[in-house]
Amino acid sequence: MAMLLLLLGTSCITNKSTTYLQTSDKLPQYPKAPYTYYRIQKNDQLVLRLLSLNEEATAIFNFSTGSSSTTGYTYRVYEDGTIDIPFVESIPVVGLTVREASKVIEERLKEFVPDAMVKVALANDKFYMLGVSGKGAYPLYKEKLNIFQALALTGQMANNADRKRVRLIRPNPEGGRPIVKQFDLRTISIIDSEYYYVQPNDVLYLGPIKGDFWKIENYSAAIGTLSTSLNFLVSVVNLGFSFK
Numbered sequence: 001m002a003m004l005l006l007l008l009g010t011s012c013i014t015n016k017s018t019t020y021l022q023t024s025d026k027l028p029q030y031p032k033a034p035y036t037y038y039r040i041q042k043n044d045q046l047v048l049r050l051l052s053l054n055e056e057a058t059a060i061f062n063f064s065t066g067s068s069s070t071t072g073y074t075y076r077v078y079e080d081g082t083i084d085i086p087f088v089e090s091i092p093v094v095g096l097t098v099r100e101a102s103k104v105i106e107e108r109l110k111e112f113v114p115d116a117m118v119k120v121a122l123a124n125d126k127f128y129m130l131g132v133s134g135k136g137a138y139p140l141y142k143e144k145l146n147i148f149q150a151l152a153l154t155g156q157m158a159n160n161a162d163r164k165r166v167r168l169i170r171p172n173p174e175g176g177r178p179i180v181k182q183f184d185l186r187t188i189s190i191i192d193s194e195y196y197y198v199q200p201n202d203v204l205y206l207g208p209i210k211g212d213f214w215k216i217e218n219y220s221a222a223i224g225t226l227s228t229s230l231n232f233l234v235s236v237v238n239l240g241f242s243f244k
Contacts, residue, residue: 017209018159020148021188028184030193035144037097038122038199039173044077045123046093046101048085050109050116057113060086074123087112095173098122127198131206133157140200147190150198161206168195169203 016022040046050061061073075083081094088108093101098120106118125140127150138153151157163185170179183195190196198204 016186018163018186020163020186021191022186023188027187028189030183030187030189030195032192033194035197037099037143039095039097040077040093040101040122041171041173041201042077042079042081042094042175044200046075046077046083046098047121047123048073048075048105049119049121050113051119052113052116054113054115057116061109085109122200125200127200127202127204129154129204129206131161131204132208133161133206140198145198146196147185147198147204150204157206160208162209163206164209165207167205167207169205170199171201 016024048061050058052058075085077083077093078090080090080092082090082092084090085105085108088111091105091108093104096104102118102120105120106116109116109118126137127140127145128137129135133151133156134154136154138150166183166185168181168183170181172179181195183190183193
């Protein structure tokens with residue numbers, strides 16, 4: 001009996017394990033960090049849209065791919081960091097933000113279309129979720145998507161998800177091995193920290209809490225099960241004495 005109560009007391013998933021925005025000093029305190037805009041990388045897909053009064057020019061450069069709500073043609077960023085646009089020499093875009101790339105491409109197209117205005121978007125603007133709370137690819141529907149909004153997109157998070165050790169896998173803009181970071185999702189200091197915003201191609205991994213097999217997710221259910229077991233044990237013991 002004592003062992004069962006001890007197990008019950010030490011194996012439950014508590015509010016401290018699952019509650020967000022805690023102010024406890026015992027949790028990690030992350031410093032604030034400025035927001036960094038995503039910079040285009042090799043093999044990214046850019047959607048280009050040209051705005052102009054020149055209908056012939058817009059017909060050449062604007063083409064619906066059928067796979068996006070954005071009207072425009074998708075251009076892949078090659079290994080040399082450039083994109084190829086019809087009638088224009090290769091344009092280097094790796095390392096630029098989407099806004100910077102828009103200006104660079106616009107200046108090049110103005111050589112052919114003086115009133116050109118260019119809109120550029122990232123076609124592969126998704127993040128990925130792995131772990132006990134599900135898996136899948138999800139769209140970044142806005143530029144500054146924070147970690148809580150991202151997790152809300154993935155649906156209900158499992159109680160046994162280890163919020164203390166969330167892993168973020170991010171492509172290395174300089175090439176080579178991806179950047180892997182780990183952070184505690186429960187602390188309020190995560191707001192405006194380097195972990196707060198999700199970027200395109202990020203992978204979020206939430207594994208199970210250590211010792212998950214023995215963890216009890218619901219106190220009332222656990223107590224009910226224990227009570228039923230004890231009642232059954234008492235009944236068996238009483239039945240055994242009645243036969244003596």
